[in-house]
Amino acid sequence: MNKLELQKTANEIRKSIITSVHSAKAGHPGGSLSATEVFTYLYFEEMNIDPKDPKKADRDRFVLSKGHTAPGLYATLAERGFFPKEDLPTLRHIGSHLQGHPCMQHTPGLDMSSGSLGQGISAAVGMALAGKIDHADYRVYTLLGDGEIQEGQVWEASMFAGHKNLDNLVVIVDNNGLQIDGNIADVCSPYPIDKKFEAFNFHVINVDDAHDFDKLKAAFDEAREIKGMPTAIIVKSVKGKGVSFMENNAGWHGKAPNDEEYAIAMAELEKAGEALCQM
Numbered sequence: 048m049n050k051l052e053l054q055k056t057a058n059e060i061r062k063s064i065i066t067s068v069h070s071a072k073a074g075h076p077g078g079s080l081s082a083t084e085v086f087t088y089l090y091f092e093e094m095n096i097d098p099k100d101p102k103k104a105d106r107d108r109f110v111l112s113k114g115h116t117a118p119g120l121y122a123t124l125a126e127r128g129f130f131p132k133e134d135l136p137t138l139r140h141i142g143s144h145l146q147g148h149p150c151m152q153h154t155p156g157l158d159m160s161s162g163s164l165g166q167g168i169s170a171a172v173g174m175a176l177a178g179k180i181d182h183a184d185y186r187v188y189t190l191l192g193d194g195e196i197q198e199g200q201v202w203e204a205s206m207f208a209g210h211k212n213l214d215n216l217v218v219i220v221d222n223n224g225l226q227i228d229g230n231i232a233d234v235c236s237p238y239p240i241d242k243k244f245e246a247f248n249f250h251v252i253n254v255d256d257a258h259d260f261d262k263l264k265a266a267f268d269e270a271r272e273i274k275g276m277p278t279a280i281i282v283k284s285v286k287g288k289g290v291s292f293m294e295n296n297a298g299w300h301g302k303a304p305n306d307e308e309y310a311i312a313m314a315e316l317e318k319a320g321e322a323l324c325q326m
Contacts, residue, residue, distance in 0.1 A: 112167025165198030194226030209248030
């Protein structure tokens with residue numbers, strides 16, 4: 048895909064996020080929207096995956112460590128063809144395979160169930176170690192929230208990954224600056240994030256705009272060249288990106304739009320999509 052196609056895809060994924068969370072009357076739109084370009088780049092450019100064979104042995108693995116942003120991952124999987132987009136409005140409904148947090152037993156394309164913050168990266172580190180032991184060439188990616196990295200388990204896993212020189216592991220931190228209780232710096236500051244990962248023997252890449260596909264490409268390309276150590280990509284993002292009234296608003300961490308808000312959000316995204324089509 049070229050940059051414009053990726054931008055169009057990301058906009059479609061944003062519409063699906065808003066639609067599914069509105070339908071569920073619950074969910075986490077803010078962090079799903081901040082990570083939309085990361086999801087899009089991983090699933091449409093970076094990772095070796097096949098929607099027709101979601102369990103193929105040599106596939107790259109992805110673990111959504113910040114599992115509450117499942118609406119973003121589900122929207123991406125559906126857009127990529129792992130299951131019908133028509134399933135998305137069933138988010139969190141009884142009998143749906145789209146639970147509030149990812150469940151690998153039910154949803155095609157999921158490599159790990161997640162949601163208990165701090166634990167996803169540990170699973171990803173285990174997958175990366177298994178790949179080394181098996182002499183497999185797959186890569187493992189995991190997406191963490193910047194509030195999530197206040198969890199001690201994150202740093203235990205990071206210490207182990209650095210110690211084992213897991214250069215097939217890429218940890219992505221979605222640094223949107225906000226968590227459920229407000230500004231991460233006020234709640235329990237994790238800064239400086241880059242220096243912490245460096246101390247655990249990670250190669251660190253800072254991306255100052257998580258919504259710029261050129262910058263994401265440069266970061267992931269650089270990560271592929273690193274040997275002998277894991278990589279941490281810290282992306283500076285905007286919580287609620289793409290929906291004006293959700294942007295940089297911690298109140299939209301875990302709240303669904305009502306009918307009026309849904310209409311406004313979808314109109315904004317439709318307008319953004321039309322602008323992309325004219326480019």
